[in-house]
Amino acid sequence: MLRRKLNQLFVKIFVWFWCMLLLVVAVVIALPTLDSRVMRQLDPRSVSILNSIAHNIARSAERYPNIPLQVLITPKEAQTKNFYLVRMNGDIISSSKASKAIRRFILQSEESPQPKVKQYKNWLMTGPIPIKLRGEPFQLYAAQQLPAEHNIWLINVLDRPFLLLFITMFVSMPLCASLAWHISKPLQKLQRTAAEITDGNLDAVVPATQRQDEIGELARSLRTMMFSIREHISLQHRLLSDISHELRSPLTRLKMSVALSKRHYGETKEILRIDTESQRLEEMISALLNLSKTQLNATNKESFNLDSLLQPICDDAIFEAEQLDKSFSHQSIPDLNIKGFPALFGSAIENVIRNALRYANQQVHLAIRSDTDKITFVITDDGPGVPEDEIEQIFKPFYRVSQARDRESGGAGLGLAITENAIRQHHGKIVASNRETHGLQITISIPIS
Template sequence: MLSSKLNHLFVKIFVWFWCMLLLVVAVVIALPTLDSRVMKQLDPRSVSILNSIAHNIATSAERYPSVPLQVLITPKEAQTKHFYLVATNGDIISSTKTSKAIRRFILQSEESLSPKVKQYKNWLMTGPISVVLRGEQFQLYAAQQLPAEHNIWLINVLDRPFLLLFITMLVSMPLCASLAWHISKPLQKLKKTASDITDGNLDAVVPATQRQDEIGELARSLRTMMLSIREHISLQHRLLSDISHELRSPLTRLKMSVALSKRRYGETKEIMRIDNESERLEEMIAALLNLSKMQLNATTKEPFNLDSLLQPICDDAVFEAEQLGKTFTYQEIPDVDIKGFPALLGSAIENVIRNALRYASNQVNLAIISDIDQITFVITDDGPGVPDDEVEQIFKPFYRVSQARDRESGGAGLGLAITENAIRQHHGEIAASNRETHGLQISITIPIS
C-alpha cells in the first residue's frame, strides 16, 4: 500500500521539487565557504610549513646575530613572498613596505589562538606563528602572491548575485528536464495513440508500461477501452448480420404473399397499400443496413483525391437530372487531397445531391469553396424548401417534414441522417437553411487534413 502511494505522480513531483530545492540551498550555502577572502582556519599542512619557516628564521638569527631581522626574513622569492614579524609592542619588521591589507589581517588575527588564512585580491596571507628571536617574542606572518587566475571564477560568481542565480538555475535544470521527460514522454505516446483512435484506427497499439503511477493507470485504462471498443464493434457486426437475416426473411415472405394475392384477387386498393408499405419497409431496412455498414467499415482514415471522388458523382447527377427534365450544374472540382473516409464522404454528398434533385423544380447547383485548411460544399435547389421551424430537425433519423415533401416521394427519412453521420465522422459540420427566394441550401464543411 505504501509503495503504491509513493508511486503517485503527486508524491514524485513533491519529492523531486524538494530535492531540487535542497540541492539549490546546498549550493548557495556551500559556495560562500569556498571563498578564500573570508578568514578561515589555516590547514594543518600549511601550519607545518609556516612553523618550519619560523624555525629556520630562528636558527638563522642565532647563527648570524649581527644580521638585521629584516634581512633574515627576506625570502629568495622576494617579489612573490613576504614575511612579517610583529613585536609585542606592535612594531612590524619587514623587508618590504607593509600594506594596509597585511595590517588589517594582523589586527584581525592577533587575538587568534591558531593560525588563520585570508585572501585579499591576489595575495594570500597566513599567520600568526609565535617565534622567539634573540630572546624577544614575535608573531610571524606570511604573504604570498597568487596567480592572477587563482579562484577568479569563484570570486566572480560570489561577487555577482545574478551569475550565482544563473549557475544555481543551471544546476537545477537537469533535474527539472529529467522530471519533465519522465512525465511527458509516455504522455506523448498515449496522445499519439489517442489521436490514432480518434482518426478511426482501432488497431492502434497502446504503449506497454510497467509504471504504477497515474500515467500507467491511464495506459492500462486506454488499453482496456480499446479492447472493449473492438468487442462492441464485433458484437455490432454480428447484430447487423442477424438483423439483416431476421428482417429480410419475413419481408420476403410478405412480398411473396402480396404477389400471390395480386394474382388471385387482382390489384385491389388494400393489396396495393400493403405492397407500397412493404416497399417502404424494404427501403428503410436497406437504408438502416447501409448506415450501419458504413459506420462499421469506416475505421481507418486514408488519403484520397477530391476530384477523383466527386467527378463520377457529378457525372451521374447530370445524367439523372436530364432524365428528370432538370439541370444540375457544378463548378470545377479542386484537385486536392483529403484524409478521411472516401466512401462515407462520397455517399454523403451524393445523398444531398439526389435529395436536391428529387425536390428541385428545375435546377440544382453544387458550389465548392476550398480554403487552406478546410473545404466547403454548398448544394442549392429551387424546390419548396423546408419550414423554418423544422430546418434543424431534418438530419435526425426517420424525421420527415410536415409538408408532403417526403411522403409523396416515399422517402424513409434516413438520407440526410446518413449524411450528417458521415460528416461528423470527418469532424466537419453540416447545416441547412432556406434560400431567400425559394429552395433549400445545404452547406457541408470538412477539414482537409
C-alpha cells in the same frame, strides 16, 4: 500498497522538487565557505609549516646576532613571498613596505588565539605565529602571491549572483529534463495512439508499459477500453447481420404473398396499399442498415482524389436531373487529394444532391470553395425549403419534416442522418439553411489533411 503509493506521479514530483530545493540550498550555503577571501582558521598542516619557518628564523637570529631582522626574514623568492614581524607595540618589520591589505589583516587577526588565513586579490595572507627573537616577542605573518588564475572561477561566481543563478539553473536543467521526459514520453505515445483511434483506426495498439504510476494505469485502462470497444463492435456487426436476415426474410415472404394475392384477386386497393407499405419498409430497413454500417465500417482512412470521386457523381446527377425535367450544375472540381473514407464521403455528397433534386422546382447547383485548411461544398435548390423551427432537426435519424419535403415522398428520414454521420467521421461540419428567396442550402465543410 506502500510501494504503489511511492510510485505515484504525485510522490515522484513532490520528492524531486524537494531534492532539487535541498540541492540548491546546499550549494548556496556551501559555496561561500569555499571563498578564500573570507577570514577563517588556518588548517593544521599550514600551521605546522609556519611554525617550522618561525623556528628557522629564530635559530638564524641566534646564530647571526648582528644581521638585521628584516634581512633574516627575507626569503629567496621575495617577489612571491613576504614575511612580516610585528612587535607588541604594533611596529611592522619587513623587507618591503606592508600594504594596506596586510595591515588590515594584522589588525583583524592580532587578537585571535589561532592562526588565520585570508585572500586579498592574488595574495594569500596567514598568521599570526608567536615567535621570540633575541629576547623580544613578535608575531610572524606571511603573505604568498598566488597564480592569477587561482580560484578565479569561484570568485567570479561568488561576485556575480546572476551568474550563480545561471549555473544553478544550468546544473538543474538535466534533472528537470529527465523528469519532463519521464512524464511526457509515455504521454506522447498515448496521445499518438488516441489520435489514431480518433481517425478511425480501431486497430491502433496502445503501448504496453511496466510503470506503476498514474500514466501506467492510464495506458492499461486505455488498452482495456480498446479491447472492450472492439468486442462491442464485433457484437454489433453480428447483431446487424442477424437483424438483416431476420427482417428481410419475413419481408420477402410478405412480398411473395402480395404477388400471389394480385394473381388471385387482382390489384385491389388494399393489396396495392400493402405492396406500397412493404416497399417503404424495405427501403427503411436498407437505409437503417446503411446508417449503422457507416457508423461501424469506417476504420482506416486513405488518400483519394476529389475530382476522380465527385465527377462521376455529378455526371449521374446531370443525367437524373434531365429525366426529371430539371437542371443540375456544378463548379469546377478541384484536383485535390484528401485523406478520408472515399466511399463514405461520396455517398454523403450524393445523398445531398439526390435530396435536392427530389425537392427542387427546376434547379440544383453545387458550389465548391477550396481554402488553405478546408474545402467547402454548398448545394442549393429552389424547392420549398424547411420550416425554420425544424431546420436543426433534419439531420436526426427518422426525423421527417412536417411539410412536403419528406411527407409527400414517403422518405424514411435517414438520408441526411447518414450524410451527417459521414461528414462527422471526416471531422467536418454540415449545416442547413433556407435561402433568402426560396429553397434549401446545405453547406458541408471538411478539413484538408
